[in-house]
Amino acid sequence: MLEKNPNPSVAVLLPCYNEEVTIGKVVRDFKTALPQADIYVYDNNSTDRTAEIAASEGAIVRKEPRQGKGNVIRAMFEDIDADVYIMSDGDDTYPADAAPAMVDKILEGYDMVIGDRLSSTYFQENKRPFHNFGNRLVRGSINGLFGAHVTDIMTGYRAFSFTFVKTYPVLSRGFEVETEMTIHSLNNNLRLFEMPIQYRDRPEGSVSKLDTVGDGIKVMSTIFRMIREYKPLPFFGGLGLVIDIIGLVLCGSVGIDFVHTGIVARFPTLIGAVMLVIAGLLLIVTGIILDVMAKNDRKEYILNANQIAFLKRSSHQ
Incomplete structure (x- = not known):
């Protein structure tokens, strides 16, 4: 059995676009949960004080001019080297205190840990019914095609190994990147672990960047394209x-x-x-x-x- 790295490096990845209301708390929470980790905030052309607030809280702030979450994640995966990566959002919807357990699972040998919202509080907290319907539709279609049992296909809270990050080709430009990650993992028979987490809706004053219809069409087109390529x-x-x-x-x-x-x-x-x-x-x-x-x-x-x-x-x- 291979010896574990006694001092693994951990990187927390936070892609952000206009998250000044919540980014300060998110950085502080991850600093408390993972005091040894480097916290990276990639500012995706924000027009508010997101970058300024993140820097003041001690995060490493970088700019990504290509608009879209997929583009930000691509830049993060290219630029940052670590033994374990935690990817979350800057909107304070995911609990930072779940991160240490996710890190442990990666160190055990898993390629990707999925923060499963749907088994806990997602359907109670999320007030957008079409999002709930879309999650069920995507989950059913992908699990049926790949013979899998993944509960939360589209979650933005994940942990990755170094090998996954450096071999995963990010093709999507927007929010459909999470769906692409899951399909990529199932297609290549990677080691996945789902961990239920407590999801919470955005706090007052924080505005979602999701377009229910537009992003839903992009996600379904991504599924169609990847089925065509992988199956x-x-x-x-x-x-x-x-x-x-x-x-x-x-x-x-x-x-x-x-x-x-x-x-x-x-x-x-x-x-x-x-x-x-x-x-x-x-x-x-x-x-x-x-x-x-x-x-x-x-x-x-x-x-x-x-x-x-x-x-x-x-x-x-």
Whole structure:
């Protein structure tokens, strides 16, 4: 068994946009919960005193000009080196006192710890019914596709290992990044641990940046895109099978007419049906080819993760 690092470095990552009402308390809470941690506040073009207040509380403040939470997380993962990462929000909706237990789980060997809001107080605290519906819809679709049992797909409170952070490709630009993280982890069979946390709604005076409809569309488009990329055989194969069935039914109807009359009376229907069958077969073949490529990508990811983990262990020796 590998020896644990006796003095692991911990980084708390707080992406922020106009959070002057709450950021001071959030930084203080994490300093109390994780006194040994470095707390990073990445200011994403705030127009208020978010950066100033965070700096006055002792946080390391940096700027990220590319708008969007996904862009901020991408910059954080590129810039910051630590043994354990805690990602939270600057709106004081997540409890900092859960962070030490999340750190412990990463040190035990988990790749990502998920702060599970939905098993505790989320549905009582969150006053936005469409958000609750969206969480259930996303959870059901992803768990069904990957055969998983993740409770909170979209939580912004997570802990990561060094290997996860340095091998995870951040593609999303906005709030859909949490969904992308979960799909990425399930697709690559990473070690996940869900920890129930006490969620609380934003305090008075703090305004949510979420757009229920707009962000919901982005999340669903992200799921659609990642299903297409990570599960190409069910995606293209299922679509091709449906098209083939339609084409064969049309071919069968023309064939029945031919048996009864001895002539092909509907040439356009026959031609269209044959083209549908061919198109369906091409989609199935495409799904098979892309599925092989997706498996090779997973193999490459495992090799890269092993290399990163080896280099990390070597640096501690």
